[in-house]
Amino acid sequence: MTQNSSCRKRPNILITETPYTRKMTTADSLAVVIELRHINVGDFANEENLTNSWDDTFDCYYINEDLVRLL
Template identity: 55%
Template sequence: MVQDSKRTRPNILVTGTPGTGKTTTSAALADSTQLRHISIGDLVREKNLHDGWDDELECHIINEDLVCDELEDVMEQGGNIVDYHGCDFFPERWFDRVVVLQTDNSVLYDRLSKRGYTGAKLTNNIECEIFQVLLEEAKESYPENIVVALKSNTIEDITRNVTTLTDWVRSWQPTPQ
C-alpha cells in the first residue's frame, strides 16, 4: 500500500487527453466536495515551472521536478484534485484515485477545433486519444485498483462522473496504521 498516512482527505488525479473535460470535471468536483482544484497548467504558468516554450506543440515545456517540489507539502496534507494531461511523473504515493477521462474521437475533434487547435497539435491529441495513451500511462504508473476510466462525451457524463466521484470522496477513509 502506497497511501500516505497523514492524509485525512484523499488526493485525486484527473487526467486525459486535452479537451476530454478535466478542467470542467475537476472544478465541479471541487465544488461538490470542497477539495482543492490544482490545475497543473495554470500552476506552471503562474509560478514559471517550465523550461521555455515548445513552438511546434505551442505549449510550455513543463519542468516536472519543479512541479513536484512545488506540490509536495500540499499533497502530503491531502484534499486535492490535480488536473493534468500527463500522469507518469508524479509520485505514486500522492494519489488515492486516478481518473482517466475519455472522449469519442469525433466529439474530441470538434472540441479541440473549437479551441483553435490545428495541424500537428490537433492530430497529436486525437492520436493520443485513439491510442488511449493516458489510460496506458496511468495503468503503468499507479496500482490498477485505483485507476478508473470514465466516459466524457456529454454534459450528462460530467454530472454522472462528478456524482460518482463525490460519493467516493465521502466514503473514503484513511488506512488505519
Template identity: 45%
Template sequence: MAQNRRTKSNILVTGTPGMGKTAMSSLLADAAQLRHINVGDVVKENLYDGWDENLECHFVNEDLVCTH
C-alpha cells in the same frame, strides 16, 4: 519536528485537450469539498524548464510543481 500530514488524497485528471477535464474536475472538487488546482495554470507561473515548439507547450518541471 512536526510534520504536516495530508488528510485528503491528490486526484490527477489527464486527457485530450477540450474534453471537459477542468469543468468535470471543478464540479467533482466542489461536490467532494476538495480544492481544485489547474496544474497548467500553476506551471505557467514559472514552474517549467522551457517551451516545446512542435507541441506548443511547456516542459513541466515536476520537481518544482510537487514542491509548490
C-alpha cells in the same frame, strides 16, 4: 506509524488528459461534489515558472515535474 499533524489529511487527485478534453469541467464538478479545492497545475506551473518549453502540437507548456514536486 504515528500520525504527524503536518501530514496531509485529504488526498491529491490528479486528472490528466490531452488539452481540450474537458478536464477542467470535470475537475471543477468533482471538487464541488467531494468538497476539495481545485488547482489547475498548468496555470500554477506557468505562474511559478515551473515549465520548460512550449509544445506546438498540443498547444501547451511542458511542465517541469521535478520542480512542481518540490513544492
